[in-house]
Amino acid sequence: MNRTFLIQAMLCLSFTFGMVAPGFAGDPQDQLRETTDKVLSVLSDPDLKSPSKAKERRERIQKIVDERFDWEEMARRSLARHWPQRTPEEKREFVPLFKTLLERVYADKVEGYSWNKILYEGETIDGDYAAIKVKIFTAKDQTLHVEYRTWKKGSHWLIYDFSVEGVGLVNNYRTQFNEIILKSSYQELVKRLKTKSVQN
Amino acid sequence: MKKFNIELAVGLFVLAGILSLGYLSVKLGKMEIVGGKGYEIYAIFSNSGGVKEGSNIVIAGVEVGRVKSIVLENYQARAVLSLPRDVKIQEDAIAAIKTKGLVGEKYIEITPGGSDKFISPGGKIRETQPSVDLEELISKLVFEKI
Numbered sequence: 447m448n449r450t451f452l453i454q455a456m457l458c459l460s461f462t463f464g465m466v467a468p469g470f471a472g473d474p475q476d477q478l479r480e481t482t483d484k485v486l487s488v489l490s491d492p493d494l495k496s497p498s499k500a501k502e503r504r505e506r507i508q509k510i511v512d513e514r515f516d517w518e519e520m521a522r523r524s525l526a527r528h529w530p531q532r533t534p535e536e537k538r539e540f541v542p543l544f545k546t547l548l549e550r551v552y553a554d555k556v557e558g559y560s561w562n563k564i565l566y567e568g569e570t571i572d573g574d575y576a577a578i579k580v581k582i583f584t585a586k587d588q589t590l591h592v593e594y595r596t597w598k599k600g601s602h603w604l605i606y607d608f609s610v611e612g613v614g615l616v617n618n619y620r621t622q623f624n625e626i627i628l629k630s631s632y633q634e635l636v637k638r639l640k641t642k643s644v645q646n
Numbered sequence: 647m648k649k650f651n652i653e654l655a656v657g658l659f660v661l662a663g664i665l666s667l668g669y670l671s672v673k674l675g676k677m678e679i680v681g682g683k684g685y686e687i688y689a690i691f692s693n694s695g696g697v698k699e700g701s702n703i704v705i706a707g708v709e710v711g712r713v714k715s716i717v718l719e720n721y722q723a724r725a726v727l728s729l730p731r732d733v734k735i736q737e738d739a740i741a742a743i744k745t746k747g748l749v750g751e752k753y754i755e756i757t758p759g760g761s762d763k764f765i766s767p768g769g770k771i772r773e774t775q776p777s778v779d780l781e782e783l784i785s786k787l788v789f790e791k792i
Binding site: 522523525526527528529530572575588593595607609611612613614616617620621624 | 772
């Protein structure tokens with residue numbers, strides 16, 4: 447009698463955990479959707495719409511985005527061959543500079559766009575890597591094809607690259623950084639990134 | 647004896663001609679006779695933009711290999727890239743389909759990555775970029791302006 451109960455209990459437990467485990471890890475697409483929804487809710491929050499709240503709004507978005515983006519991996523991939531040649535200090539300095547550059551370029555775009563609808567077109571998972579295709583409909587009835595590239599870190603799928611209309615971010619910066627470093631030096635690249643972040 | 651020598655010379659001459667022709671056709675056709683000295687990797691593109699068998703593979707503007715085959719797989723383009731053995735491709739390298747000039751032929755450009763892991767023969771370049779449809783991009787730009 448006791449044994450049957452034990453077996454039943456064990457079966458129940460394993461069933462529950464079996465059900466919970468995959469749900470806990472979360473699909474890459476679901477995690478991305480969660481982040482996007484959070485950003486959209488901040489953007490549409492009427493309390494944050496006034497110009498005086500612009501800073502707070504941007505900070506909130508930054509915090510949400512930080513959780514989903516792997517800035518270091520993005521910086522590493524963008525520097526490509528030049529990354530292993532950098533000292534740990536240089537790497538530590540470079541990642542925030544790179545992040546500021548991206549924020550400067552994309553923050554206005556994200557805040558300025560009137561997102562009408564976002565359609566998730568599906569994900570392709572390949573081991574610890576996944577690509578998620580998204581179609582964004584803007585208020586002007588335009589469609590933008592965006593593809594996010596993510597990789598798994600623990601239970602999180604973090605974005606390390608994305609492309610808009612087939613033009614990839616990492617590839618773009620990889621070519622530009624490589625050109626600057628080969629023409630002048632890494633120090634020159636850092637100098638340029640610094641002046642750009644000051645301009646912000 | 648003299649006649650025999652002339653016949654031999656003509657024979658050798660013709661043979662040399664045939665060999666040169668063979669060599670030329672192999673070289674011009676860019677065929678590989680004994681399997682070549684390279685290795686193959688593959689890449690999946692959402693839009694190949696018309697890359698064909700034999701299209702160039704370029705790194706830093708230098709032609710390093712050719713597209714061995716390109717087929718439809720799961721409504722995506724699967725390209726097999728044939729590369730020389732001494733050209734190693736990092737795991738985080740990006741393969742992008744580009745156009746020579748505005749309307750020129752399509753080729754695949756590989757931008758080397760910084761990873762210390764290399765793609766082994768038969769492996770896959772995970773990071774790819776499809777062919778960019780300029781016409782579509784221009785039309786988007788135009789319509790936004792209106």
